[in-house]
Amino acid sequence: MRNILVVVGSGMKSGNTYRLTDAFCKGAEEAGHVVNKVFLGDKKIVGCSGCGACQKNGNKCSIQDSMQDIYPSFTQCDTLLLASPLYFWSVSAQTKAFIERLYAISKEDSYPHRDTLLLMTAGDDNFWTFEQPVSYYRFFTKALGWTDVGIYTAGGCDGCEGNRHIDEKHLTAAYKMGLSLS
Ligand SMILES: Cc1cc2nc3c(=O)[nH]c(=O)nc-3n(C[C@H](O)[C@H](O)[C@H](O)COP(=O)(O)O)c2cc1C
Structure with missing residues (x-):
């Protein structure tokens, strides 16, 4: 059984990304996992300022915004x-800001291990549509020593x-992905 922190970096609660994530979560919960969903669209999270305070004061970020509520869930x-x-x-910028702010929990560039997943939606549906973010995701998770356990990209x-519309085939695939997560 996993304890999954789901971070939805979209601005629209009724949007495609949220719906795709919901489908995944339904499957994951049916599989017995615990899901804690955080919707960044109603949070205020700025990018890391690079002040370095977190590295001197016990991994506490000095920026007082919504990220402070998310750190305990990440832990x-x-x-x-x-x-x-x-x-x-x-x-999205919200997603990138969340990732940057994880710097606060690092100790000498070392991060506590996490398994990770990536879900994305887009208007385009070319073979290269998600190339940049998937490459970035693979790179930074590997650099942090984390383990990718699943990627699903919903184009078109x-x-x-x-x-706004997301095809049912994507929702079904995300649901099955959650359901089959071991
Ligand atoms: C500011 C902005 C930038 C976007 N950039 C792209 C893009 O580069 N490529 C693409 O295929 N779709 C792009 N889209 C479309 C969204 O990725 C797509 O509609 C997505 O499903 C929206 O998700 P949401 O409903 O969760 O907000 C963009 C949309 C917005 C608002």
Whole structure:
């Protein structure tokens, strides 16, 4: 049984990324995992300022924003799921800010181990649509010594012009991914 911290780096609670994540979580919960979902769209999290205070004062970040509420959840989880819409061929700014702020928990560039997953949605559906963020995700998780246990990318989603839509096939795939997570 896993304790999964699910970080949804989208601005829309009714959006494609949130729905994709919900489908995954349903499967994961049915499989017996504990899911703690955090929606960054209603949080205020800025990027790391690089002040270095966290490295001198017991890993406490000096920036007083919503990330302070998320650090305890990160400490408790064994698995981290990052969910993000594709924004300008990358993860969203909210997602990137969350990742940067994890610096506060590092000790001499060493991070406590986590298994990780990535879920993404995008308007385009080319073979290269998710190349940049997937490459980034693989790179930084490996650099932190973390273990990737799953990636799902949902291309061809309709966007923010009033007709948001994610195909049922993606929701089914994400649900099955959660259900089959060991
Ligand atoms: C600011 C912005 C940038 C986007 N950039 C891309 C992009 O680079 N490539 C792409 O295929 N879709 C892009 N999209 C479309 C979204 O990735 C897509 O609609 C996604 O499913 C939205 O997720 P959400 O409903 O969770 O907000 C962009 C949308 C916005 C609002």
